[in-house]
Amino acid sequence: xxxxxxxxxxxxxxxxxxxxxxxxxxxxxxxxxxxxxxxxxxxxxxxxxxxxxxxxxxxxxxxxxxxxxxxxxxxxxxxxxxxxxxxxxxxxxxxxxxxxxxxxxxxxxxxxxxxxxxxxxxxxxxxxxxxxxxxxxxxxxxxxxxxxxxxxxxxxxxxxxxxxxxxxxxxxxxxxxxxxxxxxxxxxxxxxxxxxxxxxxxxxxxxxxxxxxxxxxxxxxxxxxxxxxxxxxxxxxxxxxxxxxxxxxxxxxxxxxxxxxxxxxxxxxxxxxxxxxxxxxxx
Amino acid sequence: xxxxxxxxxxxxxxxxxxxxxxxxxxxxxxxxxxxxxxxxxxxxxxxxxxxxxxxxxxxxxxxxxxxxxxxxxxxxxxxxxxxxxxxxxxxxxxxxxxxxxxxxxxxxxxxxxxxxxxxxxxxxxxxxxxxxxxxxxxxxxxxxxxxxxxxxxxxxxxxxxxxxxxxxxxxxxxxxxxxxxxxxxxxxxxxxxxxxxxxxxxxxxxxxxxxxxxxxxxxxxxxxxxxxxxxxxxxxxxxxxxxxxxxxxxxxxxxxxxxxxxxxxxxx
Numbered sequence: 001x002x003x004x005x006x007x008x009x010x011x012x013x014x015x016x017x018x019x020x021x022x023x024x025x026x027x028x029x030x031x032x033x034x035x036x037x038x039x040x041x042x043x044x045x046x047x048x049x050x051x052x053x054x055x056x057x058x059x060x061x062x063x064x065x066x067x068x069x070x071x072x073x074x075x076x077x078x079x080x081x082x083x084x085x086x087x088x089x090x091x092x093x094x095x096x097x098x099x100x101x102x103x104x105x106x107x108x109x110x111x112x113x114x115x116x117x118x119x120x121x122x123x124x125x126x127x128x129x130x131x132x133x134x135x136x137x138x139x140x141x142x143x144x145x146x147x148x149x150x151x152x153x154x155x156x157x158x159x160x161x162x163x164x165x166x167x168x169x170x171x172x173x174x175x176x177x178x179x180x181x182x183x184x185x186x187x188x189x190x191x192x193x194x195x196x197x198x199x200x201x202x203x204x205x206x207x208x209x210x211x212x213x214x215x216x217x218x219x220x221x222x223x224x225x226x227x228x229x230x231x232x233x234x235x236x237x238x239x240x241x242x243x244x245x246x247x248x249x250x251x252x253x254x255x256x257x258x259x260x261x262x263x264x265x266x267x268x269x270x271x272x273x274x275x276x277x278x279x280x281x282x283x
Numbered sequence: 284x285x286x287x288x289x290x291x292x293x294x295x296x297x298x299x300x301x302x303x304x305x306x307x308x309x310x311x312x313x314x315x316x317x318x319x320x321x322x323x324x325x326x327x328x329x330x331x332x333x334x335x336x337x338x339x340x341x342x343x344x345x346x347x348x349x350x351x352x353x354x355x356x357x358x359x360x361x362x363x364x365x366x367x368x369x370x371x372x373x374x375x376x377x378x379x380x381x382x383x384x385x386x387x388x389x390x391x392x393x394x395x396x397x398x399x400x401x402x403x404x405x406x407x408x409x410x411x412x413x414x415x416x417x418x419x420x421x422x423x424x425x426x427x428x429x430x431x432x433x434x435x436x437x438x439x440x441x442x443x444x445x446x447x448x449x450x451x452x453x454x455x456x457x458x459x460x461x462x463x464x465x466x467x468x469x470x471x472x473x474x475x476x477x478x479x480x481x482x483x484x485x486x487x488x489x490x491x492x493x494x495x496x497x498x499x500x501x502x503x504x505x506x507x508x509x510x511x512x513x514x515x516x517x518x519x520x521x522x523x524x525x526x527x528x529x530x531x532x533x534x535x536x537x538x539x540x541x542x543x544x545x546x547x548x549x550x551x
Contacts, residue, residue, distance in 0.1 A: 047319075130454075133454075163529065180536075194519045237504050237511075
């Protein structure tokens with residue numbers, strides 16, 4: 001107690017100094033670091049506020065995703081499911097009704113069957129047909145059945161060796177020579193045309209065989225393309241047939257003209273004979 | 284004096300204390316606020332992106348998906364009800380079956396109708412061979428032909444030109460008969476091809492009809508080629524016939540010239 005009394009007396013005696021010292025200490029001592037407790041409180045407040053704000057924004061994002069984007073995506077998903085179902089139905093229809101694999105294989109088998117049949121027909125037409133026995137007829141027959149266009153140049157000579165050449169001017173009347181030359185020309189032209197037609201027909205058969213081979217292994221979607229080519233070849237083939245028919249009709253026209261010319265010549269001969277007989281009677 | 288000095292000092296110190304700036308509390312809190320603000324900004328941007336960009340985009344996708352669904356539905360209807368209706372497919376197959384039932388037998392009966400008409404043995408034999416649809420009996424055909432139409436005259440029985448003419452005439456005739464036998468045999472095979480295609484038509488699928496039609500076109504091309512061969516044969520025959528007639532004209536001219544020469548010699 002005496003010690004406290006002593007201190008108290010001392011402070012009272014120097015109270016101004018003490019006050020000044022306290023003020024000085026208060027002012028000079030570095031401000032409190034707010035210790036750790038104040039910092040944490042501020043930090044917590046700040047983080048809490050930030051997180052609250054963030055939570056609000058994220059809630060807005062979540063709500064937007066749920067209420068705006070979600071239904072749209074669900075709608076898209078539902079539509080895509082329906083699309084998938086339709087696509088499946090379409091594929092099933094195509095696979096089972098329009099292009100069944102078994103039918104495709106059967107159709108290819110049909111093509112193979114047709115190829116086989118036309119192979120037989122080709123064999124039939126390849127049978128050698130030679131019937132002439134004498135040298136000149138045999139030579140002519142060989143040429144006109146050769147199917148070789150390179151032989152066309154030999155038709156004239158061979159034809160003359162069988163059917164004899166055009167008589168010279170001293171041996172036949174000019175009208176006869178004209179008639180003979182015209183008829184022989186038509187005959188030779190027809191024989192030459194026959195060689196060309198045989199060659200054309202062989203080429204067509206070869207082209208058709210190639211297209212059948214392609215058809216036997218082609219896809220259903222491209223079969224129509226071969227069909228189009230075949231259609232074009234059919235049109236082409238009709239043109240060749242027309243040409244052959246034209247040659248035949250030309251030949252018959254020349255033949256008919258020759259028959260008419262003979263009647264005309266007979267009439268002229270009759271008239272001349274009658275005139276000569278009339279002259280003889282007058283004498 | 285000392286007391287006054289002390290009081291003045293204290294007053295200055297107090298003034299400094301009042302005027303001095305407050306502590307900044309370091310940089311820690313300011314950075315955190317900035318980060319939180321940045322996160323808020325990003326979140327706000329995400330929200331804006333969702334509403335102003337993603338939503339219209341997804342709306343567009345949804346519209347496109349709906350249109351796709353409508354289109355595919357229409358496509359399906361088009362294929363299943365308009366282009367390839369199952370009922371129509373069955374009807375066409377039935378038509379193919381009905382055509383076969385209705386016409387094949389009748390047509391074949393007409394096609395294979397016998398028209399042989401010869402009465403005597405040689406012509407009957409020739410006729411039989413000519414119409415037998417075989418192509419491996421050329422020798423029998425030649426034999427039957429010569430029995431019916433006679434053989435080539437011997438060299439001392441006819442003029443060489445006439446022998447040539449007879450030989451080439453016979454050759455052309457026999458060749459044409461042989462060509463016709465080939466044509467008959469070929470026609471039989473062509474009918475087989477046609478029947479195969481008809482049979483396929485009773486069970487073909489719409490997508491495989493192109494095979495059959497292409498095969499039919501190609502068969503038609505080949506048939507045209509064979510018809511051309513027949514026409515070529517006909518051309519040869521007609522040409523030979525015309526040449527034959529013309530040769531008779533030539534021989535007539537030669538005969539007239541020879542007769543005139545002989546008459547002139549006699550009158551001398």
